[in-house]
Amino acid sequence: MTVVDWTRLPLARGTVDRAAHRRADPRTLVDGWADSSTRLVLVRDGRLAVHADDAGTRLATPAPQDVPHLAPGRAPDGTVRVFLGVGADGGAVHALVLPDTAGDVDIEGVPTGPADPPGVIWSTLRDVGHLLDDEGALLGATAVGLAAWHERHPRCPRCGARTEPATSGWTRRCTADGSEHYPRTDPAVIMAVVDDDDRLLLGHATHWPARRFSTLAGFVEPGESVEAAVRREVQEEVGLPVGEVTYQGSQPWPFPASLMLACTARATATRITVDHDELADARWFTRDELAAAVDAGDVLLPMRTSVARALIEQWFGGPLGPSD
Ligand SMILES: [Zn+2]
Structure with missing residues (x-):
């Protein structure tokens, strides 16, 4: 659907x-x-x-x-x-x-x-x-x-001198060496990981407010494809191997410079090993379990502006949680 x-x-x-x-x-x-x-x-x-x-x-x-x-x-x-x-x-x-x-x-x-x-x-x-x-x-x-x-970016990454806006605000130019610097956009993958029973994996990052759960995400590293970044992040954060990865869509997330690349990913195993550096918790949810946890206030969903919310609701099959 x-x-x-x-x-x-x-x-x-x-x-x-x-x-x-x-x-x-x-x-x-x-x-x-x-x-x-x-x-x-x-x-x-x-x-x-x-x-x-x-x-x-x-x-x-x-x-x-x-x-x-x-x-x-x-x-x-x-x-x-x-x-x-x-x-x-x-x-x-x-x-x-x-x-x-x-x-x-x-x-x-x-x-x-x-x-x-x-x-x-x-x-x-x-x-x-x-x-x-x-x-x-x-x-x-x-x-x-x-x-x-x-x-x-007040300073030149090449020489450290002050930069100032140029090109109608779309570049910054070094006041010492004249080099031009361009706005950054950093690609990040964000993925709905599901298992063979169509359960959804959600994690709770160590620095998040209590009860906030969301999809896994991470930056694409140099030398990586989108698919490789999805597989690496899932392996690193929860120790799960991932098979098929399907790109869904993207949106800017300028906090400060991310471009979120949304994917679905099929885990080929179910035993979670949480990497406690980044995640405090990660769990599989059935649709009934997630709906009940949201209703009870045990799970706070990511905000409605986020692509994470879209991934969760796409999996769920409809709107979920408060309509804020
Ligand atoms: Zn410079």
Whole structure:
């Protein structure tokens, strides 16, 4: 039964014209700011500015004239601008990555401050990605990923000198040797491992909140295919040999730079040997067992934005757990 549309994963539903040929033009960001049809996606401290009200949850996309205090020359020092492309409405879309310098925090520790447009809240893509519309999810994932990359790459990996944004925010250039550096995307496999009785293997990582269970996952290493990475990770984490591996779909997971490659994998044995470096626990579940454990609160499923949730629900045969 098809439960999950693998072409419409929560963070991989939309399309946007990235108009990459315009990135090299230094006028692209300048002219875009002067154009009232331009929309801005705001990121700070890894969070997106969103509106959440009776009309739903959506990206806040103010026009430049709505946020004159964020204009070039007036925005906080360290603000990074990125040309994300041309939206469905024909206007340019820029990301504004604001430095986390305002210092003011609300009761939950979330930054607030003078840079906030009226009426926005700052939310993580993990929490709201599945609630945004298709274009909003895509723009949000792109903006959050680029924000994380800029934040983590202030220095040249070749000589250690300072780098600064270039190419409309799509590269960073070394101020000493001029070398150009590109945003990273790190492939990771995530797999629904099933046995011959069609039970699903879920694990609990040592650093997770209590009762959280999810599919196994890990980074693809140099020299590995997707299939080889699946087999190695399953062997390392739970000591199980894997036969057939089938690719299902992918979505970005920009925390900070992963591309999740979802697979199903058939274990050819059932005796689990947990590697306690990474996992605290791993268990086989029948559908009835997992449904009962979720209902009882003994198992907390991964969040709805995640490809893990899609893999679990595809195996289960329908939605499972709270509809958050
Ligand atoms: Zn350098």
